[in-house]
């Protein structure tokens with residue numbers, strides 16, 4: 143059975159980008175394979191974050207996972223830090239990825255460019271090592287990612303191949319899968335930058351009420367001209383709204399363009415807002431229902447147990463292969 147692994151960092155309030163790029167697809171994975179979905183809290187520590195904020199976001203993310211339709215009986219939902227194998231494998235595999243290749247990672251370059259050297263933690267630089275461990279521990283075949291994570295899955299493949307070449311076939315080499323539409327939803331106020339939870343300008347938050355979501359779409363930046371056409375270069379605002387619409391309606395960009403032929407911007411935006419509200423209404427209702435009962439967090443304990451079982455097997459395989467002595471003598 144195909145193993146699928148995905149995760150989200152609890153770095154801030156989830157956005158419509160996180161929904162379209164990740165959450166929306168989780169339910170479908172469940173029907174096509176064995177799913178491991180985690181909350182990447184250790185990754186969230188790679189940039190400064192308030193402890194309470196991180197803690198609250200972690201609980202919230204678990205509720206959003208459940209609201210997305212993930213069934214804890216079919217999928218393993220867990221917190222990264224609750225499975226110690228992630229950190230243990232990290233301390234081994236960090237020796238097999240090199241400074242040169244890590245320095246070339248776009249995410250590191252982009253995030254560190256905004257910071258003083260003295261404030262850049264080692265964890266931000268070594269982020270791809272831990273991400274590789276997240277993937278390799280579960281023998282994942284497929285890792286669904288947004289466009290900007292492709293490079294990290296590629297370096298994971300390099301790492302797995304490197305280890306396999308040196309120690310025999312002990313790791314599964316993963317493949318990535320990028321959504322055809324909606325892999326990169328852009329900010330509504332500046333459609334040249336990604337909609338990100340850690341950069342809330344122009345975001346639609348999943349916690350926004352439906353009215354606020356509607357208002358945000360209606361005041362989204364559009365472009366000069368009046369034609370509703372997909373042209374990322376010259377019409378990034380309109381292209382972004384078309385992408386949002388097409389992803390939510392599960393149609394191609396061409397079909398969305400055709401649908402809006404002859405529309406004026408105002409009417410176009412109104413229909414995009416309708417589509418957002420239509421999808422978010424039931425989703426938010428499920429989320430509210432879930433958080434009303436604190437016992438939902440129990441899924442994380444069950445997930446921890448299931449994930450640890452799988453992850454510890456891989457960890458043992460690697461420890462043995464590199465020559466670490468198993469003092470339990472198994």
Ligand code: AQP
Nearest residue numbers: 150151153159160163164288325326327337338339340
């Ligand atoms: N704007 C987006 N469009 C499409 N997909 C997106 N994802 C995030 N933003 C968009 C997808 O959501 C998942 C969450 O990934 P993450 O939390 O590990 O990191 P990220 O991609 O860096 O997400 P953010 O929201 O931009 O977080 P911060 O601001 O903390 O860096 C991934 O599947 C991602 O592709």
